[in-house]
Amino acid sequence: MSTALRVLWLQSGGCGGCSMSLLNAESPDLYATLELAGIELLWHPSLSEASNGEFIDLLGRICRGEQTLDALCLEGSVMRGPNGSGRFHMLAGTGRPMMHWIEELCGHARYTLAIGTCAAFGGIPMAGDNPGEACGLQYDGDRIGGLLSGDWRSPGGLPVINVAGCPTHPGWVTDTLAQLAMGELPASELDAFNRPRSYTNHLVHHGCTRNEFYEFKASAEQASDQGCMMEHLGCLGTQAHADCNRRPWNGEGSCIRGGYACINCTAPAFEEPGHPFTETPKIAGIPIGLPTDMPKAWFVALASLSKAATPQRLRDNAVADHIVVPPTAHGRKGHKR
Amino acid sequence: MNAANGTRRLLGPFNRVEGDLEVQIETLDGRVEAAWVNSPLYRGFEQILAGKDPRDALTIAPRICGICSVSQSVAAAQALAQAQGTAMAANGRIATNLILACENLADHLSHFYLFFMPDFARAGYAGRTWHAEAVERFAAQRGSASADMLPARAEFLHLTGILAGKWPHTLALQPGGTTRAVEPRERIRLLAIVRGLRRFLEHRLFGDALEAVVALDSATALDAWAQAHADSDFARFLRIADDLALHHLGRASDRFLSYGAYTIDDAKGRVFAAGIWQDGLSALQPDAITEDISHSWLHAQRTPKHPYDGSTLPDADAADGYSWCKAPRYAGEVVEVGALARQVVDGHALIRELVATSGGNVRNRVVARLLELARVLPVMERWVQALRPGDAFCEHGKLPDEAQGMGLVEAARGSLGHWLRIRNGRILNYQIVAPTTWNFSPRDENDVPGALEQALVGTAVDDGGDTVAIQHIVRSFDPCMVCTVH
Numbered sequence: 144m145s146t147a148l149r150v151l152w153l154q155s156g157g158c159g160g161c162s163m164s165l166l167n168a169e170s171p172d173l174y175a176t177l178e179l180a181g182i183e184l185l186w187h188p189s190l191s192e193a194s195n196g197e198f199i200d201l202l203g204r205i206c207r208g209e210q211t212l213d214a215l216c217l218e219g220s221v222m223r224g225p226n227g228s229g230r231f232h233m234l235a236g237t238g239r240p241m242m243h244w245i246e247e248l249c250g251h252a253r254y255t256l257a258i259g260t261c262a263a264f265g266g267i268p269m270a271g272d273n274p275g276e277a278c279g280l281q282y283d284g285d286r287i288g289g290l291l292s293g294d295w296r297s298p299g300g301l302p303v304i305n306v307a308g309c310p311t312h313p314g315w316v317t318d319t320l321a322q323l324a325m326g327e328l329p330a331s332e333l334d335a336f337n338r339p340r341s342y343t344n345h346l347v348h349h350g351c352t353r354n355e356f357y358e359f360k361a362s363a364e365q366a367s368d369q370g371c372m373m374e375h376l377g378c379l380g381t382q383a384h385a386d387c388n389r390r391p392w393n394g395e396g397s398c399i400r401g402g403y404a405c406i407n408c409t410a411p412a413f414e415e416p417g418h419p420f421t422e423t424p425k426i427a428g429i430p431i432g433l434p435t436d437m438p439k440a441w442f443v444a445l446a447s448l449s450k451a452a453t454p455q456r457l458r459d460n461a462v463a464d465h466i467v468v469p470p471t472a473h474g475r476k477g478h479k480r
Numbered sequence: 481m482n483a484a485n486g487t488r489r490l491l492g493p494f495n496r497v498e499g500d501l502e503v504q505i506e507t508l509d510g511r512v513e514a515a516w517v518n519s520p521l522y523r524g525f526e527q528i529l530a531g532k533d534p535r536d537a538l539t540i541a542p543r544i545c546g547i548c549s550v551s552q553s554v555a556a557a558q559a560l561a562q563a564q565g566t567a568m569a570a571n572g573r574i575a576t577n578l579i580l581a582c583e584n585l586a587d588h589l590s591h592f593y594l595f596f597m598p599d600f601a602r603a604g605y606a607g608r609t610w611h612a613e614a615v616e617r618f619a620a621q622r623g624s625a626s627a628d629m630l631p632a633r634a635e636f637l638h639l640t641g642i643l644a645g646k647w648p649h650t651l652a653l654q655p656g657g658t659t660r661a662v663e664p665r666e667r668i669r670l671l672a673i674v675r676g677l678r679r680f681l682e683h684r685l686f687g688d689a690l691e692a693v694v695a696l697d698s699a700t701a702l703d704a705w706a707q708a709h710a711d712s713d714f715a716r717f718l719r720i721a722d723d724l725a726l727h728h729l730g731r732a733s734d735r736f737l738s739y740g741a742y743t744i745d746d747a748k749g750r751v752f753a754a755g756i757w758q759d760g761l762s763a764l765q766p767d768a769i770t771e772d773i774s775h776s777w778l779h780a781q782r783t784p785k786h787p788y789d790g791s792t793l794p795d796a797d798a799a800d801g802y803s804w805c806k807a808p809r810y811a812g813e814v815v816e817v818g819a820l821a822r823q824v825v826d827g828h829a830l831i832r833e834l835v836a837t838s839g840g841n842v843r844n845r846v847v848a849r850l851l852e853l854a855r856v857l858p859v860m861e862r863w864v865q866a867l868r869p870g871d872a873f874c875e876h877g878k879l880p881d882e883a884q885g886m887g888l889v890e891a892a893r894g895s896l897g898h899w900l901r902i903r904n905g906r907i908l909n910y911q912i913v914a915p916t917t918w919n920f921s922p923r924d925e926n927d928v929p930g931a932l933e934q935a936l937v938g939t940a941v942d943d944g945g946d947t948v949a950i951q952h953i954v955r956s957f958d959p960c961m962v963c964t965v966h
Contacts, residue, residue, distance in 0.1 A: 156523050158962050159498050160546020160648040166590070167637055167647070172630040174621060184621065188495045189590075192598055192620035194951060195491050222521070230796045231522045231804075235492025235502035267543045271531065274524030274794070310546060310649055366659045367874035393634075393641030401645015401652045402659030406539060414540075419533040421651070464661035464873055 147183035148213045148324035151205065151248070152258075154188050155232050155241045156268050156277050157219025160310040161259040162189050167393060168313035180321040185212070199236055202244065205251050214323055215252035216316075217245060217280060220261040220268045221290040224276030231275045242290060245280070249291060253299035254323055255280065256306055258316060263305035263338070264411035265289070271415075279305075281337070285411035301330055305337045309408035314390055315342050336411060338384070346435055347380035347397075347405045350388035357381075359453040360446050361461035366421070367402055370461025374430055377421045378404035381434035385409045486513045491947055492520075494954055496595040496620075498547045499961025501920070501954065503932075504802075507941055512950075515929070515936035517920045519805040522777070525966040526792040529910040534560060534879055534902050537910065541898065542649050544912070545963045547590070549648035550583040550640075551891035552963075555898040555912075558887030561655035563902055566877035567746070572657015574863045575643050575873060577742045577751075578670070579658070580889070581856050581863075582639045583647065584741075585677070587892035588819070588849050589636075591958045592685075592713075593618070593629040596846065599951055600720050610720050617716065625684070625713060632680035639673045642666050656875030663869055670864045678857050686854065687712030693854035697829035699837065702847075714850050718843075726843035727834075729939065730953035732931040733814045734758065734839040736821035737918070739897070741890035742859070751859060752826040752890070756810065757835075761825065766886065768811040769897070771913060775922040777801040784809065784925065787899035787911035788884060804965040807924040808913050816840050816931045817894030817918045818957060820848035828855070840935075842956040849892075849958070881905045891915050893958040914963035932957060 154162070166189075168176050177184065186193060186201055193201065204210035221242050222231040229240025237244070249255045257263035257280045265284055268277035278289040281303040287293035296302060306315050319339045322328040334343045351357065356371040363370035372378035380388075383405050387397040398405050406420050407413045418424040424431050433442050456468040492502035502518040525544050529537060541556040542549040554576060561568070568576070601619035605611045617625045640647035643660055652659045662670065678690060686693050687709040696702050706715040721727065740754030754764040770784035779795035784807075794804070815821075820840055823831040828851065834844045879902065887898040894915030901909045921930030929937075932954065939949050 154500070156521060158543055158546040158549070158648075160543070160549060163546040163549075163590075163648055166594075166630065167634050169631065169634045172627065172634065174626060174630065186495075188493075189498070189594060190621055191495060192602065194495050195493070195947060198493060198495065220523075222523070225794060225796050228796070231794070232500070233502075233520045235494070235500050235518070235520050236490055237492075238490075267540060268523045268528075270540060271524075271528035274527040275522060277523070309543065365874075365876050366654050367657070367661060367872075391641065392646035394638030396638075396641030396645045398645045398651065400641075400660075401643075401650060402661075403645065403651035406651075419535055420539040421535060465663065465870055 147181045148320060149183050149185050149211055150214045150216060150320065151185045151212055151252070152187040152216040152218065153245065155217065155219040155245065156222040156275060157259060157261040157266070159189070159218070161218045161316070162187070164310040165313045165316055168317055173313070176317050180317065181324045182320050185210070195236060202248070206247055208251070212248070212252045214254045214256060214320060215248050216256045216258045217262045218258040220265050220275070220277035221245060221280060222275050222277055224274070227276065246290060249297070253297060254301055254304060255297050256304045256319065257281070258306050259311050260307045260309045260408055260413065263303070263307040266309060267414045269414055282411055301328070302333070302337045304328070304333065304339065307336070307338050307409040308385065309413070312342070312387070312390065312392060315339065334384070338409065342386045342390070343384035343409065345384070345386040345389060347383040347385050347387050347399070348434070349386065351380055352388065352400055356457055356461050358449060359457050360450040361453050361457035364462050367464040368462050369464060372399065372404045373423065375423050376404050377406070377419070377423050379407040379432070380405040382432065383407040383409060491950065494951065496598065497955060497959045497961060498545070499964070501959065501961050503936070503950070503954070505936065505941070505950070510940055510942065512936050512939045512941060515933045516802055517922060517930060517932050518803040519920060519961055519965045521961065522794055522804040522965055524794065526910055526912060529907050532907050533905070534563070534900065534907050537900065537907065538651055538654070544966045545960055546648045547587055548583070548891040548893070548896065548914070548960055548963050550580050550644070550650065550653065551889050551896050553650060553653040554580050555887035555889040555896050557653045557655050558889065559885040559898045559900040560879065562885030562887070563883035563900060564655060564877040564879045566656045566875055569657040569872040569875045571661070571867055571871050571873040572654070572875070573743060573745070574866055575658040575660070576653055578860060578863050579640055579644045579650070579653065581742065581860050582636065584892040585853055585856055586633050586637055587958070588853050589629055589633050591849065591892070592846070593625050595958070596955045597625070597717065598623070599948055599955070602948060604948055608723060610716070610723065613716065614720065617713070628680070628684050632677060636673060636677040639670060642670060654874055656877060657873045659874060661869070661873040662867060667864060667867050667869055671861065674857065674860045674864055681853055681857065685713045685850065687715070690854040690857055693851065698833055699830070702830060717846060721843040721846070726952065727838040727841050729949060730842040730935040730956055731839045732816050732935040734835070735813055735815045736824050736840065737764070737810055737815040737817050737895055738822045738825040739764065739888035739890055739895045741822060752822050755825045756815070757821070757825045766888065769913065770809050770812070772807040772809060772924040774807070774925040775800050775802055776806050777804050778806065787897065787913055788901060788909070790911045791909070792911065803922040805917055805920060805922055807921040807930060808918050809924055814921065814928060814931055814934065815918060817915050818845060819852045819892070820845045821894060822890055823848045823851060842952050845956040879905070893960055894918060896963070912966055914960065914966065916957070916959045916961060916964040919957045920959055920964055
C-alpha cells in the first residue's frame, strides 16, 4: 500500500454532530474502517491525544510545509462575524480568528472537504438573520463563493468537496475519504454543488418505506401517522439528494422511517425553507413543490388518478400509527384467506 | 479581567471536549491562583429562533449540539408541550425516555473511553505502575478499549435508528410523544439492543452484574469491589485515581443542581429526583434561576435576568467581557451540574458518602458517571417491556398564539433548560441554559468565579508547560462547549 492519506479535522461554527455521527460507522467500526482504507488521522478534536500547544505546533508545521497534509476536513460553518472580523470564533490558545486559520490551511492541503452542510453551504447557523455571518467554505447558502472564491481549487485540483448533510452519514464521509486515498475521486464524481455523487446520485425517495402510500397519495395528516408525508407534513424526500433510505442510519433508521419529514438537509439553504419545516406549503390547497424531474401536468394528473384509485387499506393505514388493515393474503389461485 | 501578581498563561484548544475551549490561568509558586474560562464560539441560536414558528424549534434546537442533540429536542418538546398544555401518550413518554437515555449512556461511554481516559496514556505518566496497562487499554485511537467500545456504542445507538430515525438530530421527539410507533417485532429488537449494551458493560466496563455495581453503598464497599474485579475498566480507573489522588483534584463549590431525569408521569415525577444539594437537599425552584452577563461579550441586560426575561445579543467589545458564555446562578449562587449532581441529589448512598468525604472532584465525577450507566440500563430494559404496540405514541395539540413554556432536562453532562415565550403565534423569546453554561460560567456581577474557574484554583502546574492535571479537571465535567454558548 502507498502512504496513508493524512487527514486533519477541524471544527468551527457547528455542533460537532458530524463527528458524533462518524463514530456510528459500522462493519467495521470507525478506526478499523479508516485503517483499512489507508487513512491516518493527524488530528481530530474528539479522538486525538494532542491538546493545547501540541496541536498548535502541528498547525504550524503544516503551514511551514514541514508536515504533509492530504485532506483538510472542516466541520461547522465559517464564522465571519461580527462585521467580518471572525471574532465569533477565535481558535482557542491562538488569539487568531478561526476563519484565517482555515483559509491558510486550505492552501496547504491537497484536498479540502466540507464535512456537513454547515461547512459546505453555511447551514443552520445561517438561519434567521444569520447573526454569526456564517457561510460555507466555498458557498454562501446556494451562491457559489464563501470563504473561498468560486474558482478556487485545492493543490490537488478539486474544488471543496461538499460532504453535505445535517448531520452527515458516517458512510458518506468514510467513502469519500477512501475514494481520495485510492485516487478515485475525479471532478466528474462531484455533482452540481460539488457533493460526492456516491450518495447524491440518489434521492431520499429511493427506498422509502412509505412508497405504497406515495404511489396512491395516501397521506399522513399528523405526526406519527404512517402515510406519505409529502402532501401535508413537509416531506422533501422526492427532491432531496441522498441515499438515506438505501443506506439506512443507525441500523435500520432514516428520518422518514423515524416518522418525520425529510427536510432536504444535504441541500444549500435548507435551513430557511420559507415555511414551517413540518408543514407542506400549498397554494389553494394544492402543495407546491414537485418530485424531482417530474413534469407538473403529469404529476397533477397522476396524483388525482392515483388518489381516486387508493385502496381502502392504504386510506386507513395512512392515518393510523400502526397497521390497522394488513394486506390481503391470497392463495395460489387468488382466493382470499 | 482583574490583574494580579502571578504569571498568566493561555491554554487551548482543549480537545476531547465537545467544541472549543480556552482557559487562562494565573500561577504563583507552581499553583493556579486564578482561572478565567472562555467559550470562544458564538453562533446565535437564540437570535435565530426569535420570530420563527414555534414548531421549528424542534428542527433547529437539536442542532445546537451534536452530542446533546436529543436532550435539546426533549427540552424544546417539553417547552412546547407546556405552552400548549399537551400531555404525552404513555408510549410516547416511554419512547422519549428511551431515546434520551440512549444518548446519555452513549455519551457517558464516549466520555470515559474517548475523551477522559486517554490522558492517562500520556508519556508524562511513563513512570507509573499502571502506565503500560493504560497505554494498552486507553491510548487515544490505538488502545484496545476503543475496538471494544466503538462497536458496542454504535450497536446501542441502533435504538435511535428504530425509535427516532437516526442520531444525532431527530425530529421524532414531539410535545405529545414520538412520531414512531413500534411494532411487536421492533419491541423485541429494542430489548436485544439494550441487553447488548448490558453485556458490554458487564464484560468490559464492570466485569460484574450491573445490579452489583448499583448495590455498592459505601466507599469501603467500592474499595472491596475494585479489589475483587481488578480486571475491569472501572477498577483500572479507580487504581489510577487512587495513585494520582484524583479525589483531591478539581473541587468546586460543592453545591449541586439537578432538574431530575426521565419523567415517569406528572404525578410520580422523575426516575432521578430533582433538587439542590449542599450538605442537604432542598427543592428545586426554577424561578430562582438567573443569568448574568457582566463578564460576557453580550449587551442589553443591566442586571441578572430570569431566562423568560433574558436576552442574548452579542457585543465583542463589551467592557469586562472575556467569554461568550453567560453566568447562570441559582438563588445567586454558583452550582455544579452533571452525573455527580444527579446522583447526589437523587441520594445514591455511595455518591452521598463520596461527596460528604471529598466533595465534587475529578474522581467522584467519573464514579458517578459510570454508576449511572449501571443504574439506567436496567430501567431501560423495563421501559422497553412496558411499550404497548398498538396504543398511541403521540398526542396532538394546537399551539395558542400567546403562551409560554419551559423544558427542564438532564443531558449526560447536566441540567439543560429551555424557556420559550410565544406571541402572535411566533417565538417572541427563546432562551437556553445548557449544562456547561453552568459549569464553565464566567464570573458574575459580584466577581464570583464559575464552577470550573473555582475547581482549577490550587492545582499544581509545572513550569515546563505540563498541564495534564488541568486537563483532567476540565474533562471531568464532560464539557460540551457548543451547548454552552449556542
